[in-house]
Amino acid sequence: MPMRRTHLIYASGIVLVLNAVAAAQDAAPLDIGSRLELFADTYVIDKLDGAQLRLQSPVPAETVLEFDKPWEGEFCAYATVIKDADRYRLYYRGLPESGADGSAAESTCYAESTDGIHFTKPNLGLFEVFGTRDNNAILHGFEPLSHNFAPFVDTRPDVDAAQRYKALGGTSSTGLVAFVSADGVNWRKLRDEAVINQGALDSQNVAFWSESERQYVCYLRTFDQESKVRTVSRCTSKDFVTWTDIAPMEFGGATPEHLYTNQTTPYFRAPHLYVAIAARFMEGRRVVSEELMAQMGGHTKYSGDCSDAVLLTTRGGTHYDRTFMEGFIRPGIGMNNWTSRTNYPARGVVPTGESEMSMYVQRNYGQKSHHLQRLVMRTDGFASVHAPYGGGEMITKPLTFDGVSLAINFSTSAAGSVWIELQRADGTPIPGFTREECDEIVGDEITRIVTWKGDADVSPLSGGPVRVRAVLKDADLFSVQFMPKMRVNW
Structure with missing residues (x-):
């Protein structure tokens, strides 16, 4: 098993204050309702004392797909993995020879799986590619639209069933053309004209329906003329046809870096949080x-x-949070992955077990051994609030919630512990919910209901501003959620 790597957000001295307590008291509380909130950034965190925000690392697993067909090859790229009910759908560009973007040799290929691990390439017979219809191509002869064809499942509540699957594809020479499908395999243009005509577009340009923003959003490739780096911009649409002008994403003052693909997508357990x-x-x-x-x-x-690959988060708008500048997915051991344009992540983080999620990355680009590898992490496990054996704590900003109990995703050592305290906005412990009254939490669970002297009910505090104080010893806290219904620990 590869050694786990972690990266820490910390400051000199014992205490890291992310936002001054007094300022937080004056600001409006964050309304998190009954949403799951991950510690993938500092969004809900106000104060860390002896604890650190730690970037976790995906663990490399098996090869899930070899790009070994004549129409695939060394230059397959821009993969998308979608969990669609009981099926995993994998889309990617087939390209056996290098050349200009959008060449006639490009096709869009398809594979599927029932577990996200073992993928098969169905013989679809839809297009003749390299002299045969015995292939898994779902698009060919539409150059340059197969260069970066990027599909998604449209989760809009009133979506037309004939357009449940949508996609964008194209380059700056054509703009991004919209496609729709009823089954994710047979595609047609929504219209001949491009729907987005701004941006460099020479990469994977990803769109989705945003439940929280109630509109379509697209994160696309642009070029920052000032810093001379490949970067990301965003536009939005109410109908997937008429889009706003693009607006550049900003990174909170982080050092500009070339971001070749962004792969921004709603996190499947918390769709208000977009993970890139x-x-x-x-x-x-x-x-x-x-x-x-x-x-x-x-x-x-x-x-x-x-x-x-690096980890970014956003909750809508034109701001990415670059809490971590360190690498999230490293090239790893072996020289094959230290070459150009390898290690590009597929779009999509998908559940592959009750406590596991998977992501996928291209390896050995430009080589005969080019393939797609799966990487695994614990559910919600992009990053965590971590405390060493000596202990530490985290206090959130003032929050309002709608729920009856509080669930945490956590992990301790055999000697470790977690205690949870609920405080008023001014930091005063709330009687009945103090650290001393909290039942000690030990173990490793995705969902543990917090109890205080055996009682989990937090509904009397619902709607009012509270802070969550987590006191940890040799432990990690990955996410918290105020649950809308009462449940018990098993």
Whole structure:
């Protein structure tokens, strides 16, 4: 098992105050309702004392797909993985030869799975590609629209069943053209004209229906002329046809970096939180020589750069939170993944078990061994509030909620513990919900209901501003949620 890597957000001294307590008291409380809130950024955190916000690392698992068909090859790219009821759908660009973006050799390919691990390529017979219809292509001959075809399931409540699946594809020469489908396999253009005509678009441009914003949003490739880096912009639409002008995303003053793909998507357990696992492109940072690339069976043209992936979050609007600048997915051991345009994540983080979620990454780009690998994490486990054996604590900003109990996703060592205290907005412990009255929490669970002297009911506090204080010893806290219905621990 690979060693777990972590990255910490901390400051010199014992206490890290993310927002001054006095200022937080004056500000309106965050209304989180009964939503799940992850500690993937500092959004709900006000104060850390002896604890740290720690970036977790996906664990590499098995190869789920080899790009080994004649119409696939070394230059497959821009994958999307969707959990659709009891089926996992995988879309990706097939391209066996390098060349200009949008060449006639490009196609859009499809695979599917029942578990997110074992994928098959159905023989669809829809298009003739490289002299045969015995293939898994769902789009071909629409160049350049297969260059970066990016589908999603439209979760809008009143969506037309014939348009339940939607996609965008195209480059700056055509703009982004909209596609629709009833089954995710047979696609048609929504209209011939492009629906988005701004941006560089020479990458994977991802759209989805936002439940929280009640509109379609698209995160697309642009180029920052000031900092000279590939970056991300955003636009929105009420009908998927008429889109607003694009607006550049800002990163809170973080150092500008090339972000080749953004892969922004709603997190499946908390769709108000958009998680972006972006490909960070280190242009000109050579690790592999041309001679070594040739020995590995790769194209030497794609040996002069390296890439990894970084974690960003956003809750709508034009701001990304770059809490962590460190790599989220590293290239890893072996020189094959230290070449250009490899390690690009697929779009999609999907559940593959009761306590597990999976993401996917392209490995060995530009080489005969090019493939898609699965990586696994615990549910909600992008990052955590972590305290060492010596202990630490976290206090949230004032919150209003709608619920009857409080659930936490946590992990302790055998010697570790978690205690939860609920406080008034001014930081005063609320009688009946103090740390001393909290029943000690030990173990490793995705959903544990907090109790105080055996009682889990927090409904008397619903609607009023409260702070959550977590006191931890050799433990990690991944998420919290005020539950709308009472449940018991098993």
